[in-house]
Amino acid sequence: xxxxxxxxxxxxxxxVSALALSRGGRDILAGLSFSLEAGTALMLRGPNGAGxxxxxxxxxGLLNPxxxxxxxxGIDPEAPKYGHLHYVxxxxxxxxxxxxxxxxxxxxxxxxxxxxxxxxxxSEAGLGDLGSIDAGLLSAGQTRRLALARLIAIRRPLWLLxxxxxxxxxxxxxxxxxxxxxxxxxxGLAVIATxxxxxxxxxxxxxxxxxxxx
Amino acid sequence: MKAMGAIxxxxxxxxxxxxxxxxxxxxxxxxxxxxxxxxxxxxxPLLAQLAPAxxxxxxxxxxxxxxxxxxxxxxxxxxxxxxxxxxxxxxMVVAAKLVAHWLLTGLPLIAAMPILAxxxxxxxxxFWLAVCSLALGTPALAAFGAIxxxxxxxxxxxxxxxxxxVLPLSLPVLIFGAGAFDLARLGGSSQALLLLGALSLxxxxxxxxxxxxxxxxxxx
Numbered sequence: 173x174x175x176x177x178x179x180x181x182x183x184x185x186x187x188v189s190a191l192a193l194s195r196g197g198r199d200i201l202a203g204l205s206f207s208l209e210a211g212t213a214l215m216l217r218g219p220n221g222a223g224x225x226x227x228x229x230x231x232x233g234l235l236n237p238x239x240x241x242x243x244x245x246g247i248d249p250e251a252p253k254y255g256h257l258h259y260v261x262x263x264x265x266x267x268x269x270x271x272x273x274x275x276x277x278x279x280x281x282x283x284x285x286x287x288x289x290x291x292x293x294x295s296e297a298g299l300g301d302l303g304s305i306d307a308g309l310l311s312a313g314q315t316r317r318l319a320l321a322r323l324i325a326i327r328r329p330l331w332l333l334x335x336x337x338x339x340x341x342x343x344x345x346x347x348x349x350x351x352x353x354x355x356x357x358x359x360g361l362a363v364i365a366t367x368x369x370x371x372x373x374x375x376x377x378x379x380x381x382x383x384x385x386x
Numbered sequence: 387m388k389a390m391g392a393i394x395x396x397x398x399x400x401x402x403x404x405x406x407x408x409x410x411x412x413x414x415x416x417x418x419x420x421x422x423x424x425x426x427x428x429x430x431p432l433l434a435q436l437a438p439a440x441x442x443x444x445x446x447x448x449x450x451x452x453x454x455x456x457x458x459x460x461x462x463x464x465x466x467x468x469x470x471x472x473x474x475x476x477x478m479v480v481a482a483k484l485v486a487h488w489l490l491t492g493l494p495l496i497a498a499m500p501i502l503a504x505x506x507x508x509x510x511x512x513f514w515l516a517v518c519s520l521a522l523g524t525p526a527l528a529a530f531g532a533i534x535x536x537x538x539x540x541x542x543x544x545x546x547x548x549x550x551x552v553l554p555l556s557l558p559v560l561i562f563g564a565g566a567f568d569l570a571r572l573g574g575s576s577q578a579l580l581l582l583g584a585l586s587l588x589x590x591x592x593x594x595x596x597x598x599x600x601x602x603x604x605x606x
Contacts (some may be wrong), residue, residue, distance in 0.1 A: 254471040263464025281392035282472045
């Protein structure tokens with residue numbers, strides 16, 4: 173199951189101050205501030221359209237804020253700018269036409285740069301005997317597991333997860349909870365947008381975002 | 387370098403496993419060459435005279451058709467967002483994808499040249515000039531195509547807009563590419579080939595930066 177013996181993550185933090193975000197000319201969030209220290213998870217809750225995914229995109233550097241600041245503390249300034257974070261969105265970033273193992277291997281080559289035991293990561297994600305199968309043949313839940321396998325194979329301190337348990341069964345949801353709990357124990361950070369409860373042990377904060385689309 | 391290699395290998399694998407697209411590209415190119423003698427008639431000198439124009443128009447259109455694929459798939463399945471968090475900058479990701487794109491859309495055209503040379507009645511010298519001009523010119527076409535594909539990747543009907551954007555940029559390639567034949571025939575120097583090479587070098591160097599900038603904006 174989940175490997176508990178790994179060393180701690182580098183000490184990182186995440187700070188957001190007076191953040192304002194808009195998409196397509198519509199204001200989504202304004203005046204948002206919070207800070208997270210190492211070993212903390214932040215659950216983003218709120219109805220559809222509240223801005224959970226938009227906030228995650230901004231934290232992942234995919235969306236420029238209209239105002240305010242996002243500070244990634246404790247990051248080596250020499251390192252690649254977003255080399256410390258994982259962003260797992262609704263789109264799984266997996267390719268049909270490549271096998272399950274080839275998909276994960278590709279992201280390892282691109283995101284880690286160091287050799288990783290692909291087999292071990294896949295079996296930890298519950299895809300152990302599917303490594304040679306075309307990723308296009310996976311079910312929705314298995315595709316999600318393959319996307320989440322990136323979190324296991326490549327160690328990075330900040331996880332940005334958008335509905336990580338969607339399409340997963342009960343056992344899968346529990347697995348995601350254990351994965352995040354273990355990440356927090358190693359001093360990692362996680363920001364999770366979810367409308368389902370995820371059982372996470374450790375220091376968990378919740379941020380409720382308003383539902384109004386302005 | 388390992389990360390760039392991984393991108394090239396992945397795109398080549400995807401391109402070759404979905405081999406139908408590759409075949410369509412080559413078939414399109416070859417069919418234009420095959421149809422030409424029937425349309426023009428059995429006038430070999432005239433065909434040989436038209437050959438540079440036919441080859442280059444066919445190459446340009448064949449590549450235009452396939453440029454949109456460059457970033458579309460990665461945009462749709464979320465890979466493009468994850469590329470932003472790679473250990474290499476987005477510019478290098480684009481450069482690697484450009485190399486794979488040329489191997490999949492430029493190289494097959496050069497490989498198909500013997501068939502066209504036969505159909506259009508090119509002599510040995512004409513054939514080698516065609517191969518040289520395609521080898522020097524198609525990287526520029528791919529580079530301009532990459533910029534167009536990056537600018538339009540967020541648009542739903544991007545496939546219609548990109549060719550219009552790319553066409554003016556591609557015209558110099560067409561002019562010098564087709565011109566490379568005529569100059570040689572008149573005993574002139576190979577200046578057109580040199581200019582074609584310069585165009586390719588310049589566009590291949592600059593395109594990753596322009597395309598990466600466009601991709602950063604289109605992700606929003």
